[in-house]
Amino acid sequence: MQNENSLLAKLNAVNEYEQQPVPNNKLKGWRSFLGTYAGEHTAGTEFVIGPLFVAHGASAVDLVTGLILGNILAVLSWAFLTAKIAVKTRVTLYYLLEKIAGHQFTTIYNLVNAGLFCFLAGAMIAVSATAVGIPFDMTMPQLTDVYPNNVGWVVTVFVVGAITTVVAMFGFDQVSKFAMVAAPWMIMVFIAAALAVLPRLGVNEIGSFWSVAESTIWTGVPLEGQSKFGFWHILFFAWFCNMAMHIGMADLSLLRYAKKWEYGFSSATGVFLGHFIAWIASGILYSLFLIESENSLTFAPGPIAYSAVGVAGAICVVIAGWTTANPTLYRAGLAIQSINPKWKTWKVTLFVGLFTTIAACFPALVMMLLEFVALYGLILMPVGAVIFIDVYVLERLGLQSNYAIITGSRLNWSVALTWLITLSCCLLLNLALGIEIFFLGLPGWFIAVLVYIVASKINQRK
Amino acid sequence: MKLLIKILSYLGLGLTLFPSFLLFSGIIESGTCKQLMMFGTVLWFITAPFWMNKNQSSEEDL
Numbered sequence: 001m002q003n004e005n006s007l008l009a010k011l012n013a014v015n016e017y018e019q020q021p022v023p024n025n026k027l028k029g030w031r032s033f034l035g036t037y038a039g040e041h042t043a044g045t046e047f048v049i050g051p052l053f054v055a056h057g058a059s060a061v062d063l064v065t066g067l068i069l070g071n072i073l074a075v076l077s078w079a080f081l082t083a084k085i086a087v088k089t090r091v092t093l094y095y096l097l098e099k100i101a102g103h104q105f106t107t108i109y110n111l112v113n114a115g116l117f118c119f120l121a122g123a124m125i126a127v128s129a130t131a132v133g134i135p136f137d138m139t140m141p142q143l144t145d146v147y148p149n150n151v152g153w154v155v156t157v158f159v160v161g162a163i164t165t166v167v168a169m170f171g172f173d174q175v176s177k178f179a180m181v182a183a184p185w186m187i188m189v190f191i192a193a194a195l196a197v198l199p200r201l202g203v204n205e206i207g208s209f210w211s212v213a214e215s216t217i218w219t220g221v222p223l224e225g226q227s228k229f230g231f232w233h234i235l236f237f238a239w240f241c242n243m244a245m246h247i248g249m250a251d252l253s254l255l256r257y258a259k260k261w262e263y264g265f266s267s268a269t270g271v272f273l274g275h276f277i278a279w280i281a282s283g284i285l286y287s288l289f290l291i292e293s294e295n296s297l298t299f300a301p302g303p304i305a306y307s308a309v310g311v312a313g314a315i316c317v318v319i320a321g322w323t324t325a326n327p328t329l330y331r332a333g334l335a336i337q338s339i340n341p342k343w344k345t346w347k348v349t350l351f352v353g354l355f356t357t358i359a360a361c362f363p364a365l366v367m368m369l370l371e372f373v374a375l376y377g378l379i380l381m382p383v384g385a386v387i388f389i390d391v392y393v394l395e396r397l398g399l400q401s402n403y404a405i406i407t408g409s410r411l412n413w414s415v416a417l418t419w420l421i422t423l424s425c426c427l428l429l430n431l432a433l434g435i436e437i438f439f440l441g442l443p444g445w446f447i448a449v450l451v452y453i454v455a456s457k458i459n460q461r462k
Numbered sequence: 463m464k465l466l467i468k469i470l471s472y473l474g475l476g477l478t479l480f481p482s483f484l485l486f487s488g489i490i491e492s493g494t495c496k497q498l499m500m501f502g503t504v505l506w507f508i509t510a511p512f513w514m515n516k517n518q519s520s521e522e523d524l
Contacts, residue, residue, distance in 0.1 A: 035514075177515045180514050180515065181507070181511050181515070184475060184510075185474075185475060185478060185503065185506045185507070188479040189478060189499070189503075191479060191482070192479050192499060195486050196492070196495060198486055199486060204488075309482070310495075310496030310497070310500060311496070311500045311503075312499040312500050312502070315503060
């Protein structure tokens with residue numbers, strides 16, 4: 001009983017400064033961010049995205065050049081957009097948005113946001129489950145699966161989901177500590193797995209790698225039924241796959257703990273280890289799987305990694321999924337909790353974890369990950385543009401920033417219109433001009449900026 | 463003691479990576495590579511938490 005009370009007290013004592021600026025004595029050093037970013041972006045998604053580039057017929061040259069440039073743009077976005085605003089304000093995205101857009105808008109946004117976070121965390125729990133199920137000879141999901149097709153899959157997903165949720169309930173510190181420990185090891189496993197299978201692909205010396213990469217791994221020919229990915233697809237995907245985090249400002253929640261804005265550059269550890277080395281490594285593994293299985297439809301990162309480097313590979317898939325799912329669940333918990341600050345963080349996380357675990361049972365979350373990641377960034381992007389303009393531009397134009405809290409408004413129509421008009425324009429660009437979802441973020445950001453300035457001028461003139 | 467634990471951790475990390483180079487070079491078999499990597503994994507996760515998170519705490523105190 002005393003133990004139960006002690007655990008409850010510990011959970012209740014978790015204070016993540018959701019409704020106030022982070023105090024100076026709670027700021028974190030650069031190592032915390034290096035570990036968090038490296039852990040978060042060397043993750044379960046990497047076991048899915050790298051293979052999907054192979055499936056979409058990316059050529060070796062397009063892949064390497066597109067990833068380098070796209071990743072540089074992503075790091076610059078984190079440092080110059082997110083980190084600067086995070087250090088200036090020291091509050092979460094949700095708290096800042098409430099001051100700008102009002103409580104009603106924030107409530108709607110938070111629900112949408114939390115839902116998207118849950119689906120992403122769910123995909124990662126599913127990736128982990130493909131490795132956990134190996135010893136039980138579980139039937140693995142197929143590329144075409146939408147619904148769960150066996151009880152073993154559902155049970156495995158629930159076990160992984162329960163463990164992930166319990167860890168996330170203890171807050172950012174626990175997540176950060178675990179990510180720090182796992183990150184260096186995970187990247188070693190990614191590299192080792194790719195190296196270990198190269199001889200099976202016909203690479204017996206370093207000098208022959210590039211020719212095999214062009215002729216066998218990234219052939220430039222998409223699998224049947226898949227669209228063709230070129231240089232610009234790769235560049236924009238690498239830049240925008242975390243659009244919600246940098247341009248969309250979700251990482252204000254993490255970077256508000258940074259002592260200096262320059263810590264935003266620590267995201268480079270994540271993108272160049274995870275979104276370069278790990279994507280290339282997982283692409284190599286999937287390419288070998290396709291050759292050896294004669295283009296099997298089974299899509300399960302766990303068995304693929306296990307085949308390459310044994311139990312260590314399977315454990316890597318579990319942990320990679322886990323270190324993505326954990327901070328994502330934490331973010332989803334923050335999003336829901338900001339609707340009612342009186343709710344305890346751990347109780348909210350428990351609820352979010354349950355919802356996420358149910359979503360994780362559907363394999364479609366994994367199979368359509370590229371499209372989901374792009375959509376997720378696009379939906380959250382306009383709010384990032386609003387925050388950027390509100391913090392840096394509005395007052396220079398003689399307009400009021402933090403309009404909702406200053407006027408006591410519960411709904412700032414300028415923000416609501418910006419969100420709706422931007423997403424409508426993006427949908428129109430997609431349907432009328434056929435612009436793929438991966439490219440909509442850039443024009444969308446400029447549309448959001450323009451609409452917010454014009455809408456604010458009209459709204460505040462009243 | 464802390465130095466010893468750190469050395470063991472890096473040994474674990476090394477055992478996770480370097481067997482794949484040996485496999486690539488044809489010096490060891492796939493089964494040996496997998497066993498060494500598993501041993502490296504266990505060594506890393508047993509030892510690394512003792513010094514990695516402590517370093518983080520002391521850095522945050524600065």
